[in-house]
Amino acid sequence: MLVTNTKGNYSFIRGIAPYSAGAVAGEGYEIVHARFLQPIPLSSGFERVRGHLAGIKRPVEALCGMELRSPRPFTFQGFNDFNAGYVRVLTGWGVVVDKMNPVARTNVAPEVAAPSTPSLYGFSYTVPSSTKKKTFVVAGAGELPEGSLDPHDVVRRGETSADALREKARFVMGLMTARLKELGAGWEMATSVNVYTAHPICEMLAGDILRPMGASAIHGVTWYYSRPPIVSIEYEMDVRGCEREIVLS
Structure with a gap:
């Protein structure tokens, strides 16, 4: 069941402490996606987000991705340690809703041109809008069951054969499909589908990724040559449905 974030003008899928599983704009609002030309160190990135929202007269609670x-990639313990500091900032902003973090998140490690420190690549937020289209963001997910950060739960853990990667991809596609459904959306509403892996995807692209997307497969997917945020996870995806996307310098 979706949780309403009244101050942020969106609803979200309850996730785990560091992030929600996705967000959908409320009536009279839409989600806008912004990214930077180059990633910004996270401490400065938080301030850029706050400044951008203030500049368009939106509250910090409008942040949804x-x-x-x-x-x-982090170790599982390193990931937990990083998340603790990340959540402290959002808690300090007053963004947390009834002890739940409403902000969806994707966190990956590029194989080429990676930043030297954890950095902000992009963010999403709500703005007033007359659009009748549903706009949403689905948080990144790897081959782990919903709600788990247990390394023993990784699908085909330690395996990177073509067969194992195909099973991982199918599992993650299942997570994306379920999250879309919970947001009241579907693949046909997706405007951006992103794959994050350092492994080849060509063999499974048509049958396991594009065909399940239905009509939205015409738009293809964006493959980021990156690793998921935790060692031993090999494949991640996220999805967006946004009418407006901007680039910030």
């Missing part, structure tokens, strides 16, 4: 880039 964050996209991070890290120097390298």
